[in-house]
Amino acid sequence: MIFDKITGMMPVLLDGTVDVIKIFFWTVILSVPLGFLVALGRNLRLGFRIGRFDVRPISWIVQIYQLIMRGTPLMLQLMFIMYAPYYLWHVSMNRFTATIFAFAINYAAYFGEIFRSGIDSIPRGQYEAAKMLGYTKTQTFFRIILPQVVKRVIPPTGSEFMVLIKDSALANVIGQPQLFDSAKKLMSSSSSILPLVIAGVIFLILNAVVEYAFKLCEKKLNYYKG
Amino acid sequence: MNLIEAKKIKKSFGRLEVLKGISLQVSEGQVVSIIGPSGSGKSTLLRCLTQLETADQGEITVCGEKMMWTESGRAVYANKNTLHNIILNVGLVFQNFNLFPHFSVLENLIDAPIRIRGISREEATQRARKLLRKMDLASKENSYPCELSGGQQQRVAIARALAMQPRILFFDEPTSALDPELTGEILKVIRELAQEHMTMVIVTHEMAFARDVADHVIFMADGVIIEEGTPQQVFENTQNARTQAFLSRFSQNS
Numbered sequence: 001m002i003f004d005k006i007t008g009m010m011p012v013l014l015d016g017t018v019d020v021i022k023i024f025f026w027t028v029i030l031s032v033p034l035g036f037l038v039a040l041g042r043n044l045r046l047g048f049r050i051g052r053f054d055v056r057p058i059s060w061i062v063q064i065y066q067l068i069m070r071g072t073p074l075m076l077q078l079m080f081i082m083y084a085p086y087y088l089w090h091v092s093m094n095r096f097t098a099t100i101f102a103f104a105i106n107y108a109a110y111f112g113e114i115f116r117s118g119i120d121s122i123p124r125g126q127y128e129a130a131k132m133l134g135y136t137k138t139q140t141f142f143r144i145i146l147p148q149v150v151k152r153v154i155p156p157t158g159s160e161f162m163v164l165i166k167d168s169a170l171a172n173v174i175g176q177p178q179l180f181d182s183a184k185k186l187m188s189s190s191s192s193i194l195p196l197v198i199a200g201v202i203f204l205i206l207n208a209v210v211e212y213a214f215k216l217c218e219k220k221l222n223y224y225k226g
Numbered sequence: 227m228n229l230i231e232a233k234k235i236k237k238s239f240g241r242l243e244v245l246k247g248i249s250l251q252v253s254e255g256q257v258v259s260i261i262g263p264s265g266s267g268k269s270t271l272l273r274c275l276t277q278l279e280t281a282d283q284g285e286i287t288v289c290g291e292k293m294m295w296t297e298s299g300r301a302v303y304a305n306k307n308t309l310h311n312i313i314l315n316v317g318l319v320f321q322n323f324n325l326f327p328h329f330s331v332l333e334n335l336i337d338a339p340i341r342i343r344g345i346s347r348e349e350a351t352q353r354a355r356k357l358l359r360k361m362d363l364a365s366k367e368n369s370y371p372c373e374l375s376g377g378q379q380q381r382v383a384i385a386r387a388l389a390m391q392p393r394i395l396f397f398d399e400p401t402s403a404l405d406p407e408l409t410g411e412i413l414k415v416i417r418e419l420a421q422e423h424m425t426m427v428i429v430t431h432e433m434a435f436a437r438d439v440a441d442h443v444i445f446m447a448d449g450v451i452i453e454e455g456t457p458q459q460v461f462e463n464t465q466n467a468r469t470q471a472f473l474s475r476f477s478q479n480s
Contacts (some may be wrong), residue, residue: 076309125324128278132318133390134310143337147328225372226327 002194007197009186016182017202020168021098023178024206026162027206030104035111038062042116063110069109074174078102082174099176102163110160118153119145151221158214179203227255227290229315229394229425230275235284239270244270247284247451252394259436262446268429271446272398275427276318284436289315314342317387321399323379325371331358331382334366335389343390346427349387357385359414377408384415386436395419397428413439415457433476437461445469 042063047056069077082098085091093101122145130140169180183199186192230252237245244267252258263333273279275286277293281301284295293312294303303309335354339345345353358364361381369377380400382443387395397416401409413435419426420439430436436443436457443460445453445468453459453466464470 104317121411123322123324125320125322126326128318129320129324131278131314132276132313133340133386134314134342137309139341144326151328224327224370 003114004192005192005194005218006144006198009198012182012186013179013195013202016179016199017206018179020165020203020206021174022096023168023171023176024098024161024165027103027107027159030100031107031111034108036115038066038108038112039115039119041085043119044064044203048189066109066112069106074102074106074167075170077106078170079175079195093175096174098174099171103167104159104170104184107160107164114153114160116148116154119151119155121152122148148226154214154218158211161210161214165206166203228287229289231285231287232275232429233285235271235274235286236282237267237279238282244449245274247279248446248449248451250444250451250454252425252427253426254393256442257420257424257426257428257440258442258444259428259430259440260444260446261430261433261436261472262444262452266446267449268446272396272427272429276316276319276396277313286445288312288318296464305456314390315393317390317392317395319395319397319400321402323376323381323383324369325386327371329370330367331363331369331371334371334382334386338386339389339394341355344383350366354385354389357388358382360418361385362411375408377378377411378403380404380412381415384412384419394425394427397430399429399431401432403432423467433461433473446474448471 020190042059044058044062046058047054049055078099082093082095082101085093093114126144126148131145135143168178171178171221172181172184175181179199179202183195186195229253229271230250233249233253234247235245235249236243236247248271250258261273262268267340267387270279274281277290280303281294283296283299285295286425287303289312291308291312292304293309294301296302326337329337332351332354332446334359336347336350339350339353340347355364355367358367361384363378363381364383366374366378366382371382374382380403384395384400400416401412404412413432416426416428416435417439428436438457440457443454443457444451445460445466453464453469461473462471464473
């Protein structure tokens with residue numbers, strides 16, 4: 001009666017799925033705008049010169065932040081954000097908040113690079129043409145550059161969104177409930193591999209939806225090339 | 227009235243001095259072509275006059291407004307508002323067209339007039355359509371730049387510049403990125419503009435065209451003006467060895 005078994009497990013697994021979706025949306029809402037700021041910050045030429053050396057404090061800070069975020073395990077970052085405040089100041093964060101916080105600042109570092117490559121790929125001529133028509137810098141960015149950047153960054157951003165769905169499993173390390181956690185618990189309580197298989201299928205479905213959404217966006221922006 | 231007055235413009239990139247004190251005037255209705263070998267500074271001069279590069283020294287006045295001048299050896303630029311007003315008087319057609327790929331042909335022509343000049347959408351559209359008819363592109367208003375040939379794109383770019391109603395139009399090698407069989411259509415458009423007494427400064431490698439269309443020809447090499455004058459003076463009666471060498475190389479090639 002495998003069917004009964006599955007229906008019995010579904011409520012717990014669906015709870016986990018809702019948690020994955022929550023983690024996904026909160027992380028996207030926070031990390032995409034943040035990633036945008038990261039891209040702009042890293043490109044910021046603001047600074048001064050010492051001899052032949054350009055000093056760009058903001059760009060440097062952003063680069064160090066990106067090195068840490070991209071250079072250490074996300075699992076370690078989750079644990080650090082969850083437990084460091086307790087060890088240092090004897091205060092602790094709610095698990096969900098810690099999870100979102102860790103995911104958001106980690107993913108913003110990656111989005112920053114994706115958006116930066118998009119911004120840098122727009123030819124200089126676009127800025128020059130806009131300037132000659134009298135567009136201000138802000139108008140140029142939002143009216144001329146950004147729409148073209150969005151089109152270019154859609155494929156890598158889609159990939160990153162799919163990785164995020166799967167990375168939700170990492171929140172297990174700080175005991176944040178989510179799909180992987182539900183599957184693992186069900187696996188030991190029922191001595192069956194089935195929960196793991198169902199969880200895998202659910203992950204696959206979630207990501208198929210994400211992929212489809214991105215395909216639609218791509219199609220919608222396919223009316224022009226360049 | 228002189229729409230452009232430039233005095234002793236100097237510009238270096240690092241140690242390379244690209245403009246070594248160029249002076250020129252362009253009066254209303256005049257068509258000036260600038261010719262010369264690659265690397266002579268023609269495009270840099272154009273870019274300094276259109277604010278795409280900052281000159282290191284000299285003085286530039288556009289349409290009676292002082293754009294930049296020199297104080298104790300250093301370039302000083304006018305305030306932001308003045309520079310913006312000056313840019314609105316000036317149009318530039320690029321070698322690589324630089325149309326906005328995400329805008330249709332019509333949007334390329336009306337976006338700036340609506341947003342920057344504050345013209346109503348109806349009026350901007352009406353004017354754009356008129357320009358497109360003139361450019362023989364009336365059927366293309368809903369096309370996107372990627373769907374057009376190079377020659378068509380360049381005509382859209384000219385129309386886009388004209389849609390802002392500039393008092394002076396600059397061309398930076400407008401046919402250099404085009405197949406030889408497409409250059410004719412661009413040159414024809416520029417000739418028509420010349421007949422309407424549009425003030426134009428044209429950097430070009432098309433010698434026959436430069437001779438036909440211009441009232442005044444400037445020959446530049448190594449960052450200086452070697453010779454200037456009427457097309458007859460420069461193309462037919464030049465006494466300058468450098469000009470002669472350049473022109474004879476060109477007639478051999480074509």
